[in-house]
Amino acid sequence: MSVIAVAPAAGSGQRLGAGVPKAFVTIDGVPILVHAVDGLIASGVIDRVLVAVPAGQVEAAQTVLDGRPVEVLVGGADRTASVRRALAALDDVPDGIVVVHDAARPFAPPGLTAAVVETVRAGHGAVVPVLPLADTVKQVDDLGTVQVTVDRSTLRAIQTPQGFDLALLRRAHAVAASAGAAATDDAGLVEALGEPVYTVPGHPSAFKITTAWDRGLAELLVAKGVR
Template sequence: MKVAAIIPAAGIGVRMQSQTPKPYLLLAGKPILAHTLEVFEGVKEVQEVTVVTHPDDLDYCREEVIAAYGFKKVLRLVPGGKERQDSVYHALKALQQEDNLGVILVHDGVRPFVTPEQIRQVIKAARTHGGAILGVPAQDTLKRVSPQKKVIHTLDRKDIWQIQTPQGFQADVLRRAFVEAYSRNFYGTDESSLLEEMGQPVAVIPGDPWNLKITTPDDLQLAEALLPWLRSRKS
């Protein structure tokens, strides 16, 4: 059965303090989104990609990213919604007529350092478990803090993981999770939280701390510094 990837790229860059939306900021002379799509383009297990972007950026994405870099697997470009969950749901609805769709991946458009092997591991685990996510164990001490910036208590770090993307799901499981979430007016911060809400187990695959999500100017500077090293590591 086919594997489809949904790439949310509708962020407007408030934390980035930039007039240019985050996915279209340049990393080594190329839009961040193009770096991300390049990885999925090279993974043979992924047959098609749907990109979700801000309605104002549809033409730019189509012409300056998808066409300019020749991404053949990007079959759909859909407008984003108010929240990330809405954006992913727009893409999910665009896929509803697809036959023989087995696994759907969701991956942040501004997370360009994901590796093909990580994508393959998530696909395999999603087929087995219904849902699978990448994550890394928390390394720092984590504390719950009050609105007044006072420590409430320290969390037990041994059970805390920082979750990344891609997240992968059997297509029918993900569709059902979205329907149930909207029926309860539940909004999660990621897709796996929708499965949690309906009691569906989600497998965690050990990820890589270098699978960076670029959301701030510091992140972009770090990504620029990391890119040559990460490229040499893969070669």
């Protein structure tokens, strides 16, 4: 069964505040988007890669991706819409496995992608990498006063790449679109269908670059050879 990767890269990177879309911000001189795509390809389990970029950035993305076998398309107003546009470009694909991976996670290990795909192949229709929480977690009200300490033992931080049976992810996005719903990840849309989402161990290197601190951390990890 063919495996298609979708990399939503159409965000503006407001919190990073680099003045250019986050996908084009460099780590070690290489755009974040290129790191992410190279990581997907290096997994050896991906047959086709689609990337959703901001309007007006298609040519720029093709230029930085420099001959890699990647299809670049225009994303949407939010992450959910960007993935939906990529799925629309796959209308003629009858079935398969789709891996959705934030371009903003440039150092997700190739082995993590392979593990996610393997777990979908084993029969799980939706698979997400997760990490336990290291910090104590508390619920806080609007005034900043702690309401309650949450039991973190059952909580997990969710990463990408997330793997799905293509038909299931299509159905999840179709239902979300007709309800006008969006989610911060694709598994959330599958959960909304009432379908199970399975977890596999995530990896610290799959962290998302959100702020300038994260970018600095990424540069340090490369410099130390530990990414």
